[in-house]
Amino acid sequence: MINTVSIQGIKGSFHHIVAKTYFGDAVVIDECLSFDTLVDNLLNKKSDVAVMAIENSIAGSILPNYALIDKYNLHIIGEHYLDIQHNLMALPGQTISDIKEVHSHPMALLQCKKFFKNYPNIKLVEDKDTAETAQRISENNLKGIAAIASKTAADIFGLDILAESIQTIKENQTRFVIVKTKNSVLDESEINKASLRFELDHKRGSLASVLNVLSDCRMNLTKIQSLPIIEKPWQYSFFVNVTFTDYENYKKARTILEIMAKEFKVLGEYKNGKL
Structure with missing residues (x-):
């Protein structure tokens, strides 16, 4: 029985969405700020299973995660493909004209670069995680700063979405693998x-x-x-x-x-x- 799922990032991240979609709302989410921590928690039995992004239809393979799975003899027991939709969000009551900086993960910024050509006065700032940026804006009441993250993150942290699906290539999918320390017990059929x-x-x-x-x-x-x-x-x-x-x-x-x-x-x- 799966009770705890390790994810890279925090609630509201794309890993979180995959964990809830794959396992349901009842599982406990173990938030990890790096894939190394995620693997450590899995090996130390802090979690039963982990969700890892492995490749993106635009950016290609996430090579360090291939290496982690191989090095620590993890077993892939399933996979999930998620349609990645990037949304621009900020504190309620603000508009795009109020935004001076946009913070997000480097990959999210890269995938939305064309959108921001229309807003040359907005500074793009690389950050560790999409959802974590949204959380920081909410908790610190940061005006003039926006995040690029999922709609789930906007809902969790009470932010307004200023623009939806701002990624340049609209068909943008990431493949996630579900990994354990032991092999699956699926029937051959x-x-x-x-x-x-x-x-x-x-x-x-x-x-x-x-x-x-x-x-x-x-x-x-x-x-x-x-x-x-x-x-x-x-x-x-x-x-x-x-x-x-x-x-x-x-x-x-x-x-x-x-x-x-x-x-x-x-x-x-x-x-x-x-x-």
Whole structure:
């Protein structure tokens, strides 16, 4: 049974929205100001499970989180795709003309940069977290300062939304993974996606051979990401996501890759969150 969920950020953040959507309102939220703290709390059993952003449709992969999952042998037990809508918010009664500075996470500021070209007098200030900025504006009654955050953050901290969906690219999704210290106990009939990690020899065609195995076993490769191996200069580990309709085909591919690849690891077997 899931009782406590660790998230990066505070209530009102996009991680918070995912935790509540995935697990329901009854769970206790463990707020962490960094992904390192999130992993520590999971390993120390302060929480039962954690929510981690892993990639964004605009910005791409969040490589440090791949490394954390690998280093601490975490298991992906599920995933959730969230439509990211950035909203400009400030204390009640203010308008955009009253705003002198906008504070938010660097990625949020980057994704909304085009909107602020129409407001050259507004200074953009990088901050640690979207929701935390909204909280600070509310608690300190900061006039003339706005935040970019979710509608949930505006509701929690009593801020007015001055402009909705100000991100430049309107189709903006982030993939979040649900991680535990132990593997999932899903029935094989429910599993149709897997995350794998492996290393390969520096030989011509080694990666092509792996891709051929996946194709021959009817795996759909939805993601491939390389990451440097810190202890081995100029060598890389590969992280792949595959989807499938027949678990037996996946088991066949997994068995072959265990033989072909070095340091082969299953990071998770779970339900495809994007159907």
